[in-house]
Amino acid sequence: MPTRILPAVGDADAVRSVTTLLSQLPDAEPVAPVVDSTQLIDTLARLAAESVDELPEVVVVHERIGPVPALELIREVALRFPAVGVILVTSDASPGLFQAAMDYGARGLVALPLSYEELASRVQAVAQWSVGVRRHLGAGGDVFTGVGGSVVTVSGAKGGAGATLTAIQLALAAQASGRSTALVDMDLQTGDVASYLDVQFRRSVVDLAAITDISPRVLADAVFRHDTGLALLLAPAEGERGEDVTDRAARQIVSALRSRYEVVVIDCGAQLSGAGAAAVEMADRALLVTTPDVVAVRGAKRAVRMWDRLQIRKAEETTVVVNRHSRGTEIQPPLIQRITGTAVAATAIPANFKELQSVVDAGRIHELENKSAVKQALWGLAAELGLVKVSDAAQKAGRFRGGDRGSVSFRRRREG
Template identity: 75%
Template structure:
């Protein structure tokens, strides 16, 4: 039997040693090592989207993989790809680490430096376990067999650009399309999802913060099933409790939601915290909302650059949605796309607050008239983002390719964005750091 092995090793020398030993294992089919946790999760998700049978039987994770802590990475792989046997490579073979690795979902631990006999034994054991799990999954169609639901984050370039309204409309559009959808308020100190939907619920995401293994029953107790069809996981009513939700808690909650829902829409607010940075890193689609004005576009660029510096998300992997747009707006989406180095959706969202004022003031945005041009645009954007179709359905239209910026007219906002080197700094010097 052939055993497919995927090493996750950031250090080039360690990767060379591991590849040499794996090539000597009988029946082994080692893949090229992946250099970091993001690449590992992306690779596994791509393989699982085709079939569970495309996944490697064994994943070897080196202790210094990064940027995700190794035990968190093992837990994430075990939750999202339960048919993969994960083996930890570490120089610390203490009982405490062994216990922690097993609790995270590892199927074995190998001490460093590597010894051929131990590597062969652990790989064989993990492979046999993986084959047994796949055989079991093949008999149970209701059990998970892929990467889980899609996670979409919605972040605002700054306050007041319409982040929460957009997130709510994306989620409502998905429910209307028949997708089982959760809407999470990760704006932990100032979350307004409940206010927008006229919902009061005593449980919040903070109630899940201290729980290591979130069972379906525990998750259900914290989620509010709204009459709209949305499953709501709200921000804490007391803003100071937001500090309880760190990046680790956010990863656990997102993994639990991903396993239960087809789509998870997360309102990340406008501030970068450990929790929402983890959400953006894990997201299949990361949306950044801006408005076509100088201050908001500058804020959007700052946000993108911060994500890159923190190794959260690359600019080209971020999708920009322009809110409150009009044909008369001097700063057009093509220019915003060029400045931020992001990808813009084809459909800008028009400026028409009069359509929204009544439902926003009433806290009933779900009652927005279907004839609303703003609602129609946001639901169209949801389709462009692939939120309205199941993963095995035909792909939604891709975001528009970057276009040329409009010509500069006088000394207006476009000229200020393109020519103000002192204010914009590296915007005009280079597109991206790191």
């Protein structure tokens, strides 16, 4: 059986060099190369969604791949696609880098300039390892075989737009439908998830920042298990400690969570930090919550443009959620879509703070009544995003019927 090899090489000259040598290897079947980290993860996820057997046995990652650095990309591939063997191609063949590559999950390292013999030897060894892992998976071994959980980030167009409420209710909806769910407070200086859920905690996301290999046990020690079943990874009580969570640490933390939970919801707040930017870049869905007023919509437009300039996320890959929506406002979702250039969620969240005030003041937002129009809309949004099974969620939260324009009726979806 031929060995399928997927090259991940960003440099045009390096692409030609790597693919030429790979095509000369015996029993090799190189596939079309990918040119950046996002394309690599997307390609593997698409193949894994069909079957583990559709994944290439070997991925060759060039040191100049981007925008995610090569070692961090290798870690994400190893966590999300454990049946794929990764080889790092690098000009630095020092023992230190070799050890680092192994620690990050690589199965081999090949030095530049490329040698046919060395490349052939590494590819053969890694392919045999990959085949062995798949045979083990087929025999029913207790190995995580999924493509990784769904990561959804929730950011605010400005402070007070409703990002935290949205993130919490999305996570609660996913958990209620039977999916293991983690809720992360990545609003590192001013995060309020703990206050909204009446949680007293000792550990926070900062405790994972300096750990290079986040094992399941280490992750479990940092997570707070809420009464609702949610796994909470909270912002530090001392906001200044949030600076310890770098973009690199955030990538490792998100990758570790994705490998352990079916759904990961991340509250990124309204201020963009390096950690929040890394989370938004890695997310399967990035939500930007705005209210239908001029100041907030301008804030949403600024955020979208900044994400694009910093190459964090393109406008068309971002979904705006309209909060506190009513028929009487001049600014309606179609106008927001035109202004921001983003997608806009079909589910709008109605303006009804009276429903929320008592549970917000008590720090018991998880006890919001099922008949609440706000809760029904937010859980409807969770279904729209694919975070819940409609039938399961409907049983947990009532009819899920929103009364405002743009809201989603679960009943209509099932019958339509």
